Amino acid sequence: MPQSPPVNLEPILLDALKLTPNCFGVLNQDKEVIYCNQHFASIFGTTAEDAIGKKSGDLLRHAWETKQGVIINTDDFEQWLENLHKLHSEKALNQYETDLSDGRWFKMTRINLDSGYTIIMGADITNLKQAQTSLEQAHQQIESLVNTDQLTGMHNRRSYNQLAKQECARAIRFNQQLSLLVIDIDYFKVINDNFGHDGGDSILKQFAQICSDLLRQSDSLSRIGGEEFTIILPMTDGEGAMIIAERIREHIAKHSFHTTQTNNNINVTVSIGVSSLTAGDKVIQDLFSRADMAMYCAKRGGRNQVQQTQPV
Numbered sequence: 511m512p513q514s515p516p517v518n519l520e521p522i523l524l525d526a527l528k529l530t531p532n533c534f535g536v537l538n539q540d541k542e543v544i545y546c547n548q549h550f551a552s553i554f555g556t557t558a559e560d561a562i563g564k565k566s567g568d569l570l571r572h573a574w575e576t577k578q579g580v581i582i583n584t585d586d587f588e589q590w591l592e593n594l595h596k597l598h599s600e601k602a603l604n605q606y607e608t609d610l611s612d613g614r615w616f617k618m619t620r621i622n623l624d625s626g627y628t629i630i631m632g633a634d635i636t637n638l639k640q641a642q643t644s645l646e647q648a649h650q651q652i653e654s655l656v657n658t659d660q661l662t663g664m665h666n667r668r669s670y671n672q673l674a675k676q677e678c679a680r681a682i683r684f685n686q687q688l689s690l691l692v693i694d695i696d697y698f699k700v701i702n703d704n705f706g707h708d709g710g711d712s713i714l715k716q717f718a719q720i721c722s723d724l725l726r727q728s729d730s731l732s733r734i735g736g737e738e739f740t741i742i743l744p745m746t747d748g749e750g751a752m753i754i755a756e757r758i759r760e761h762i763a764k765h766s767f768h769t770t771q772t773n774n775n776i777n778v779t780v781s782i783g784v785s786s787l788t789a790g791d792k793v794i795q796d797l798f799s800r801a802d803m804a805m806y807c808a809k810r811g812g813r814n815q816v817q818q819t820q821p822v
């Protein structure tokens with residue numbers, strides 16, 4: 511068999527490192543760059559010619575000062591660099607992701623050789639990161655859609671179930687107060703009959719906005735049925751919940767509702783049931799049943815009122 515002539519791989523490999531879209535650099539024992547390609551240098555906002563002979567710490571300092579290349583968020587660069595050197599010297603192999611001021615992302619691999627040399631490689635993962643960001647945004651949009659009532663923009667029944675369960679578990683676990691309001695708009699059928707379904711929808715939207723404006727950020731308003739709403743009031747006892755319920759009832763009764771179909775002022779009232787967590791409660795359904803019962807008491811009592819039931 512004829513022997514193939516020996517090949518000098520070095521110039522081929524150097525060409526490959528120059529042409530690859532990935533970054534590649536080698537540091538000596540003193541952490542000075544002894545070889546790098548242009549992509550590697552761009553991580554520090556400089557050129558390959560300029561980077562060679564420089565210490566990696568000085569290149570990072572240049573990136574930090576000029577805000578070019580790798581994004582370094584620190585007010586104390588020297589401390590940051592010390593921590594980084596410590597982190598990188600702990601293991602023979604380090605892998606991390608890094609983002610650049612021009613929007614690129616690299617997945618870096620840093621290998622500390624026994625000889626004291628360090629090889630640093632980086633694969634451009636910008637497309638991957640962009641796809642990941644789009645996917646996360648799409649996921650957030652879907653989450654928001656499935657948990658939001660499309661008419662009022664408030665939580666829907668599904669979201670209420672989740673939130674109520676969480677809040678109840680938290681309140682029981684940490685021995686905190688928790689109250690729940692069940693609100694039903696009075697004679698809503700009449701509103702629909704008089705002003706049409708679109709008119710009714712408009713009232714529901716206005717109603718939700720008024721309630722929402724009266725609540726704290728930590729409270730959550732949900733539309734759990736046609737004209738039925740709940741409000742979860744964390745860290746709120748029965749007395750506090752009655753004050754909030756009465757405030758909502760009063761605001762709604764005084765408010766002049768409008769629809770696009772009519773210029774008339776429309777008067778709306780609500781019946782509200784209030785319940786608060788007690789020692790015997792195990793699940794949110796215990797609170798809901800009592801608040802719902804109280805709401806029906808308010809209906810029977812003549813509507814436009816707040817009722818509170820005590821646990822039996």
Ligand SMILES: Nc1nc2c(ncn2[C@@H]2O[C@H](COP(=O)(O)OP(=O)(O)OP(=O)(O)O)[C@@H](O)[C@H]2O)c(=O)[nH]1
Nearest residue numbers: 694695696697698699700702707708710711736737
């Ligand atoms: N416009 C509109 N109406 C709805 C919606 N969902 C339910 N409704 C209507 O709300 C009305 C509820 O009527 P009822 O359950 O009889 O109660 P009500 O008329 O409010 O009377 P009380 O609750 O006893 O004071 C019905 O006419 C439903 O069609 C909705 O999304 N939009």
